[in-house]
Amino acid sequence: MSVLKPGLAAFASGVLFAAGLGISGMTQPDKVIGFLDLSGDWDPALVFVMAGGMLTYMALFPLITRRAEPILTSIFSVPTRRELTPRLVGGGVLFGVGWGIAGFCPGPAMTSLVTGDTSVIAFVAAMAVGMLSFRALSAVRFPQRQSIRAEAQTDA
Amino acid sequence: MSVESVLMPLAGGVLIGLASALLLAMNGKIAGISGIxxxxxxxxxxxxxxxxxxxxxxxxxxxxxxxxxxxxxxxxIRTPLPLVLAAGFLVGVGTRMGSGCTSGHGICGLSRFSPRSLVATVSFMGAGFLTVAAMRHLFGGLA
Structure with missing residues (x-):
């Protein structure tokens, strides 16, 4: 299968995604921290970002997945796991602490790389190191178990 | 609260939702940035x-x-560099351990009523609130 058409679609999605992050205010760490700071002058902006994103996706998801397959590829890679694991909570907590410290989550950090800001570059580099470290640790701790990799691949 | 302070986040959110839907419709993929x-x-x-x-x-x-x-x-960016590095590392480890971030779990997962995404989102939101409270009010406003 050619990679060009799926590539161009993914590119267009990335452009739109970045535009959404920028317009919504997610690329401003102060705004994100302002939302996470419940005391004082709380900034509810993120509620509207989440609402806009979720309602749009919620409306389109059933229409899209009604098709037998995606338009340019042969399979919908949608997570099917349902079990709740300590790992899910632990990972969420670690991510939340990092998110709260810097006000960046992965999407806005990637989008902000083009500013050339040292802090953004440092954040993304450290994030990549974190991802690779976790992968290396999983491989050492669970050499035979593929479940860790499988779990990492089935959500998002 | 001004009209703009509601409409801009809402419009941005809709764009994020459309971008995610486009990736699903064309490529069959979930738009989870940490996973990507x-x-x-x-x-x-x-x-x-x-x-x-x-x-x-x-x-x-x-x-x-x-x-x-x-x-x-x-x-x-006002956060001191050592804290930025620590934050990036935690985001990298945490999003892999928890199999997703704000986009994959928060937007795409919650919209599909995924119980795993709900648990993950509550976990990272809760930790985010507590972390900012600690940074702002206990440690003298480092962030």
Missing amino acids: VDGALKVPEEEESWRYFFIAGLLSGGLGLLLFYSDAFPAA
């Missing part, structure tokens, strides 16, 4: 090439913002 970036950190395979195109799109979109709406970016 993590997958791009592996030895490239042809069927994984969409990840690099998506990231190139994010960067191009960022460039567009820089050119046409530079207010999207702060003049400077």
